[in-house]
Amino acid sequence: MIDSISLVGFLVLGIIGWITYKIYIWPNYISPLRKIPGPPSENPFFGNIKTFMKEESGEPQLRWIKKYGNIIKVHGIFNEPIVFVADPKIIQDISVTRAYDFIKPPGLLADSIAVAGRGLIYAEGDDHKRQRKMINPAFTHSKIKEMVPRSIPIVMTLKGLIEDKINRGESNINLTPYISEATLDIIGLVGFNCEFNSLKSPNELAEAYDSLMCSPVNAINIISNYAPFVRKLPLEVNKKFRKECSIIDRESKKLVEERCKEAENGELKKNDLLSIIINTNRTLPIEEKISKEELKYQIKTFLVAGHESTSVSICWALYYLSQNLHEQDLLREELVKAFPDKSKFNPTFDELNSLEYLNCVIKETLRLASPATSARRTNTKDEVFGDYYIPKDTIIMMAISVLHRLPEIWGSTADNFVPKRWLDPSLAKNTSNLIYLPFLNGPRSCIGNKLALTKIKILLCMLIRNFVFKPIEGFHIRKRIIPVTKPDPYLGLDVSVVES
Numbered sequence: 006m007i008d009s010i011s012l013v014g015f016l017v018l019g020i021i022g023w024i025t026y027k028i029y030i031w032p033n034y035i036s037p038l039r040k041i042p043g044p045p046s047e048n049p050f051f052g053n054i055k056t057f058m059k060e061e062s063g064e065p066q067l068r069w070i071k072k073y074g075n076i077i078k079v080h081g082i083f084n085e086p087i088v089f090v091a092d093p094k095i096i097q098d099i100s101v102t103r104a105y106d107f108i109k110p111p112g113l114l115a116d117s118i119a120v121a122g123r124g125l126i127y128a129e130g131d132d133h134k135r136q137r138k139m140i141n142p143a144f145t146h147s148k149i150k151e152m153v154p155r156s157i158p159i160v161m162t163l164k165g166l167i168e169d170k171i172n173r174g175e176s177n178i179n180l181t182p183y184i185s186e187a188t189l190d191i192i193g194l195v196g197f198n199c200e201f202n203s204l205k206s207p208n209e210l211a212e213a214y215d216s217l218m219c220s221p222v223n224a225i226n227i228i229s230n231y232a233p234f235v236r237k238l239p240l241e242v243n244k245k246f247r248k249e250c251s252i253i254d255r256e257s258k259k260l261v262e263e264r265c266k267e268a269e270n271g272e273l274k275k276n277d278l279l280s281i282i283i284n285t286n287r288t289l290p291i292e293e294k295i296s297k298e299e300l301k302y303q304i305k306t307f308l309v310a311g312h313e314s315t316s317v318s319i320c321w322a323l324y325y326l327s328q329n330l331h332e333q334d335l336l337r338e339e340l341v342k343a344f345p346d347k348s349k350f351n352p353t354f355d356e357l358n359s360l361e362y363l364n365c366v367i368k369e370t371l372r373l374a375s376p377a378t379s380a381r382r383t384n385t386k387d388e389v390f391g392d393y394y395i396p397k398d399t400i401i402m403m404a405i406s407v408l409h410r411l412p413e414i415w416g417s418t419a420d421n422f423v424p425k426r427w428l429d430p431s432l433a434k435n436t437s438n439l440i441y442l443p444f445l446n447g448p449r450s451c452i453g454n455k456l457a458l459t460k461i462k463i464l465l466c467m468l469i470r471n472f473v474f475k476p477i478e479g480f481h482i483r484k485r486i487i488p489v490t491k492p493d494p495y496l497g498l499d500v501s502v503v504e505s
């Protein structure tokens with residue numbers, strides 16, 4: 006008879022054996038991925054994660070790909086092998102040719118789905134195709150064009166707030182909250198016909214997003230994706246996370262209810278993303294319609310995807326322009342020519358798109374500080390990448406930020422901010438949408454890219470036309486993933502008014 010002490014002993018030994026197998030024997034001696042070169046694991050429980058957390062966003066993978074080649078393996082939590090790919094042909098296969106064979110890793114999405122729901126960004130297969138087809142009409146050229154004049158009052162509110170600060174004698178300004186609130190207010194208006202007014206007064210939704218997006222990634226963020234029960238533990242960080250998610254859920258549900266009621270009463274306005282989607286939905290056969298729950302997820306998706314990535318892109322553009330004052334002057338010259346009287350700033354969509362240097366500055370910013378450093382996928386079938394066998398269910402990262410920095414593509418100035426490179430016709434020949442991927446490519450590329458670029462252009466245009474941005478002496482800004490690549494601790498710049 007085995008007594009209970011021996012039973013516990015067997016159990017403990019079994020658990021130790023299983024953990025040893027999982028974090029040591031399997032990745033080092035059994036997994037076919039062991040043949041892929043890459044940095045050695047630094048820790049059996051955290052793999053190479055600490056290096057990712059410690060260094061500037063995108064730097065470790067760039068260094069390793071330069072050292073080991075364009076297909077590498079790094080170690081994640083519990084030493085799980087993760088494959089990084091910087092081979093344009095393989096990336097094309099994953100993102101374009103066979104996009105539906107590579108899904109977003111279900112095991113790594115628990116927190117993201119809690120925030121954004123299963124809207125377009127996390128739908129898969131036929132569900133994704135159905136949602137994308139019906140959401141596409143909301144993002145056409147003509148719809149985005151109409152959104153420009155509607156955004157101007159928000160842009161002018163932001164201008165007034167910065168001027169007030171300067172008039173009060175404060176020239177060292179933390180611009181992160183202002184830009185984040187302005188982009189949230191714009192997406193509220195053009196997305197849902199809703200005035201969040203977060204620039205003017207404290208707003209629960211803006212605070213919830215701010216807290217979710219600005220808190221540095223912590224151990225619970227990482228572990229909960231592998232062990233979802235961790236989110237259920239009675240910890241302060243979990244209570245806060247749940248509260249913020251429930252605010253976003255409640256507000257999104259309220260918006261859907263309001264707009265659906267307006268649609269039933271024939272009072273629906275037709276100029277915001279949600280109304281366009283509701284109107285399209287009403288025309289579809291029952292099997293293609295999206296439910297109210299899915300509509301709510303789209304709002305949450307647009308709020309997360311449409312707000313934070315745009316706001317950080319503007320922050321990085323200002324950062325690079327403050328570090329490269331000559332480029333800032335060149336851009337301002339273009340803007341002064343286009344808008345000689347700054348008190349009558351009211352650009353149209355076509356005027357914004359005709360600004361060549363502004364376009365170069367934005368392209369260069371998205372090259373050097375792509376909000377998404379990589380796009381995660383997992384293969385639903387066994388694959389072969391180059392010489393390596395990739396078994397089904399491997400975590401694969403398309404290394405966007407690495408492709409944007411490889412000297413063999415971008416030359417000796419790959420690491421520098423050089424907007425005028427985009428005026429060089431030979432660049433257009435050498436680069437393609439396989440190596441410059443801030444919005445990814447293929448059926449899962451960013452549906453909001455035109456809207457994003459328009460928002461960035463309006464805000465940047467107003468900011469550079471009206472203000473001069475310089476670095477604050479002794480204040481250092483780093484690139485950190487929190488969870489998109491953000492200026493850390495914040496975008497603090499010395500700001501003064503453009504006199505003429």
Ligand code: HEM
Pocket residue numbers: 125126127137306307310311312314315318375376377379380381442443444445448449450451452453454456457458
């Ligand atoms: C500079 C700003 C932006 C950048 C750099 C950006 C980048 C991206 C990237 C790289 C993806 C692909 C993610 C993946 O598949 O792993 C994506 C998807 C997506 N983005 Fe954006 N985005 C931006 C702004 C926006 C805006 C303004 C919206 C909408 C209001 C938006 C909505 C979406 C949606 C819905 C998806 C999922 C598309 C799908 O799976 O079919 N994004 N974005």
